[in-house]
Amino acid sequence: MASLDDLKPGVDPDRPVHIVFVGAGAVGCFYASRLHHPTHNIHVSLTARSNYKALTENGVRLQTHTFGDYTFRPDHVFPSVTAAAAGSRQWDYIIVTTKALPDRSDDSALIAPLVGPNSCIVLIQNGVGVEQPYRARFPTNPIVSAVTIISAEQTSPGTIRQNRWTRIHLGPYSNSASFSSPSSNTPAYPRGDDTTGALLPTGASASASTASSQPAASSNPTDNDDDEHSPTAILQRTGAHRAALLSDWWTRLGQIRDVDLAADEIALQTVRWHKLCINAAFNPSAVLSGGRGNADMVRDAELRAHLAGVMREIWAAAPRILGREFPGYMAGPEKILKSTERNVGSKPSMLLDWEGGRPMEVEVILGNPVRIARARGVEMPRLQTVYALVRSLQEVREGKKAREKGKL
Incomplete structure (x- = not known):
């Protein structure tokens, strides 16, 4: 019987x-x-919370632009990670699609009960640096980093509408998005009660102290590239293999036509930084501008100049951080701004979270890129300013809510 790695x-x-x-x-x-695809011996399960009852009773009802309407019945639906970890089943892939909020919780600790020696961790999340907590906790497990461009929403518990796009980029991850300097392996996530500017997210200190005793990957993904037995080379090779299997299954069996398998680790991180050009400019600016949508902002001369400045700063910094220029086929800041003029009525996710009173992905979209760049000697003053303002805005509102709650 063949193993998954074979x-x-x-x-x-x-x-x-x-x-x-x-x-x-x-x-x-x-x-x-x-x-x-059970007929091909590929069995997918879900962990669910608010929609658990709907999924167990009816499965997932999908209304899609690409594949029509259908019902997906998972192999199992679990009410928690703890439930999914019970029993003797070994998970070959753990695919994380939660919102990335490392300043609130350490999701690498959340999935720890699921991870076995042969598990691959797949991260379909926004921002940059999302992989680092998982690498710190699971130094020898392959990680696949994924970037998706999809328009989808859950219209009611268990009912999903896919409106446009299905593109997903996949690539291996060893340690290229570390935001520690070469002399430090401790990532910093500032929090509202942080007076030092270097506190870890809740639970992260345990990650550093309880991580596997196996040797961690090099903090520099290019270290020992010529040694095929180095920790970095092994992680890149196993991660690339697992990414290739996922790409094949999603393409050949799932019929998704725009699954992109990155040529290497840096190619995938380049995709993350390109998406960041859009997210780090439009998301926080929509909040700071008082709730204006994407098209509305680019039609305002001063806001357009601000958006262009943030995007150009990232566009210039990313090659210095990654050691590789953006490919010519990727849209630059001016083209992005021009195309956004037609995006009337669109609100970025950070604004929707702000209006809904939910935590925003401030750290992975703003804080992490500033820290990753700084660790490599690159400053991004525009992005740092936006980060400081949005982070403060959220902290002030949460402090006010806490005080009001205390008066009840």
Whole structure:
């Protein structure tokens, strides 16, 4: 019986492949539905919270622009990670599609009960630096980093509408997005009660002290590249293999036509930084401008100049951080601004979270890129200013809510 690591893309497994999605929102449910193929021995399960009852009773009802309407019935639906970890099943892939809020919780600790020695961790999340807590806690497990461009929403518990796009980029991760300097392996996530500017997120201190005793990957992904037995080379090789299997299953079996398998680790991080050009400019600016939508902002001369300044700063910094220029086919700041003029009525996710009173992805979209750049000797003053203002805005509102709650 072949092991998962012996499989080649295009060859169906002759043993069960067990995949669990942590996060049963719109993105997670859509990609899970295109990966579940029991007739090919690929079995996908979900962990769910608010929509657990609907998913167990009716499965996932999908209304899609690309594949029509259908119902996805997962192998199992679990009410928690603890429930998914119970029993003897070994998870080959743990795919995380939750919102990335490292200043609130350490999601690497959340999935720890699911991770075995042969598990691959897949992160379909916004921002940059999302991989680092997982690498610190699981130094020898392969990690696949994924960037998606999809328009999907959960219109009611268990009902998912996919409006446009299905593109997903996949690539291996060893340690290229570390935001520690070469002399430090401790990432910093400032919090509202942080007076030093270097506190870890809740639970992260345990990550540093309880991580596996196996040797961690080099803090520099290019270290020992010529040594195929180095920790970095092994992580890149195993991560690339696992990414290739996922790409094949989503493409050949799931019929998603725009699955992009990155040539290498830096190619995938380049995609993350390109998406950041858009997210780090439009998301916080929509909040700071008082709730203006994307098209509305680019039609205002001063706001357009501000957006262009943030994007150009990232566009110039990313090659210095990654050691590689953006490919010519990727849209630059001016083209992005021009295309956004037609995006009437669109509100970025950070604004929707702000209006809904939910935590915003401040750290992975703003704080992490500033820290990663600074660790490499690159300053981004525009982005740092935006980060400081949005972070403060959120802290002030949460402090006010806490005081009002205390008076009740």
